[in-house]
Structure formats: C-alpha cells, structure tokens
Amino acid sequence: MEKNRYSIALGMGFDESIEEQIGLAAKAGYQAIATDWKEGFDVASWGRIARDNGLEYNYLHAPFDAMHTVWESGEAGDSYTDMLIRGLDACVEAGTENYVCHVIIGMDRHSPTPIAFPRIQRLLDEAAARKVLVAFENTEGLEYLDMVMKNFSQHPSCRFCWDTGHELCYNHAQDVMAMFGDKLSITHLDDNFGMTNPNVMTWHDDSHVMPGDGIADWEGIVRRLHRHNFNGIYNLELNRFSRPERDTHAKYASMSCLQFMQAALESIRRFVEQ
Ligand SMILES: [Zn+2]
Numbered sequence: 001m002e003k004n005r006y007s008i009a010l011g012m013g014f015d016e017s018i019e020e021q022i023g024l025a026a027k028a029g030y031q032a033i034a035t036d037w038k039e040g041f042d043v044a045s046w047g048r049i050a051r052d053n054g055l056e057y058n059y060l061h062a063p064f065d066a067m068h069t070v071w072e073s074g075e076a077g078d079s080y081t082d083m084l085i086r087g088l089d090a091c092v093e094a095g096t097e098n099y100v101c102h103v104i105i106g107m108d109r110h111s112p113t114p115i116a117f118p119r120i121q122r123l124l125d126e127a128a129a130r131k132v133l134v135a136f137e138n139t140e141g142l143e144y145l146d147m148v149m150k151n152f153s154q155h156p157s158c159r160f161c162w163d164t165g166h167e168l169c170y171n172h173a174q175d176v177m178a179m180f181g182d183k184l185s186i187t188h189l190d191d192n193f194g195m196t197n198p199n200v201m202t203w204h205d206d207s208h209v210m211p212g213d214g215i216a217d218w219e220g221i222v223r224r225l226h227r228h229n230f231n232g233i234y235n236l237e238l239n240r241f242s243r244p245e246r247d248t249h250a251k252y253a254s255m256s257c258l259q260f261m262q263a264a265l266e267s268i269r270r271f272v273e274q
Helices: 018-028 043-052 067-071 075-094 114-129 142-152 164-169 176-183 218-227 257-272
Strands: 005-009 032-036 056-061 098-102 133-137 158-163 184-188 233-236
Touching: 005 056, 005 257, 018 032, 018 043, 018 257, 032 043, 032 233, 043 056, 043 075, 056 075, 056 233, 067 075, 067 114, 075 098, 075 114, 098 184, 114 133, 114 142, 133 142, 133 184, 142 158, 142 176, 158 164, 158 176, 164 184, 176 184, 176 218, 218 257, 233 257
Parallel strands: 005 032, 005 233, 032 056, 056 098, 098 133, 133 158, 158 184, 184 233
Antiparallel strands: none
C-alpha cells in the first residue's frame, strides 16, 4: 500500500518566512506544502525550494476578499475573474496542478445568480488550458457552491476542496462530502467548536485548530474520505492564534513553528493511521 501523504498550508500566524517554513515542514515529516497566492508572491521560488526539500506543492489558494463581485454584474466581477486567472499562471510557475478557490464571501449572501456562470466557465477553461484543477471550497454560503457544482461538475477542471471545519461552523454540519465528494481533490483538515450561537454565522467560530482539539468527528471524517476512495494528500489548514473574542488556541502559545507542525502532523496521523 502506498504511504499516506501529508501537507500543511503555510503561514498559520508564525513570523517565519514561507521559505523558512518550507524547510521546517520537510523537517517535521510532511510530504507536501501549500500556500496562499496573491499578486507579487514569488511562488516560483517557493516551488523550487519545496522541490529542493523533497516536497510536493499541493496547491495555491486564490484570494477571495471580493469573490462576491463575480456574482454581480459589472466591471468589478470581470477584473476579479481576470485576477483569478492570473493565479492559474502562478500555479504553473509554482509547479502545482491545483488551485483552491472560494466561491463567495459574506455571511449574509444567499442569492446565487447565473451572472457568475460565464466567468466561472472562463476560469475553468483557462485552467484546463494550463492543466490545472480548480477546487471550489465549501465556505459560508453553501448555496453558491451548490450552484457552481451543479453547473460545472462535468467540466474537466472542476473539483471540490473539503474544509472539515467550515462544514461544522458554516454548513450546519451538513455532509458536504455526500454532496460533492465525488469531485474531491483537495482537503482542508481543521477542527473547531461549532457555532457559538446556532443562529449567527461568524468567522470567529472558524477556529482552524488541530484535528482532535475541537469537536469534529474525526473517525467519521476519515471514514467519509475512505468511502470516496480518497488517495490524495491529507492537508492541514491551521491557525496558531485564536479568532477575535475567542480563547481556543492557548495550548499552542508556547510552541515553535516546528513544534506546531510536528504536533499538527501527529494530530491527523492519529486518526488516519489507526
Ligand atoms: Zn479552508
């Protein structure tokens, strides 16, 4: 049987540069890394450093600060789509074939419209031309993801990114793997404590603590991955610090970046390799 591969999304609130963190990830025992992308990031050099350290570049994460404009008519949505497409070139430069995109931003947005379709089509066509897969992630506003997947799941570049924490604190623990698991290519494995107030969706509940440090059902998560014959990379997407108005990360305060990465790897291995 092939060995399980583990990855970590770099940054996490540590002061160490991405270059330094790549070396630490290799030292901690990971097989891959992932990073954010935005214009100006030297992902080509990060890709080189990752390869020098024997690591795969799991994916680039696209910006999502104005993703709602893609669903609205007007120039803003067109230029945002252009920017997202430049991120596909960055994937090629970095040497990764995976690009993670949120489909929406905004807790109060619940009205997807077909205005987004030509833009998403263009993004996916450009991705296919570069042999990049676009994994759309479950976030707040699941109705937007549902609409994208219903319309584009047959596109050769359309995939799904499962964020286990978002499922718990944004998607009311609906089984998003049952909905989109057939298209799964990327995992964001992270835990939290559910919704503080079940009537109020807030990113303050999106803790991104290590697997097992929150209330997610990790045996169930691993079972659902296996049910979909997952043989991709187990990727952790974590945060070192508590969200505003929350005190959830105290146990990480004294950990160095390397210690945090080691503890994180241990936390997911415990469930995957039991
Ligand atoms: Zn995520």
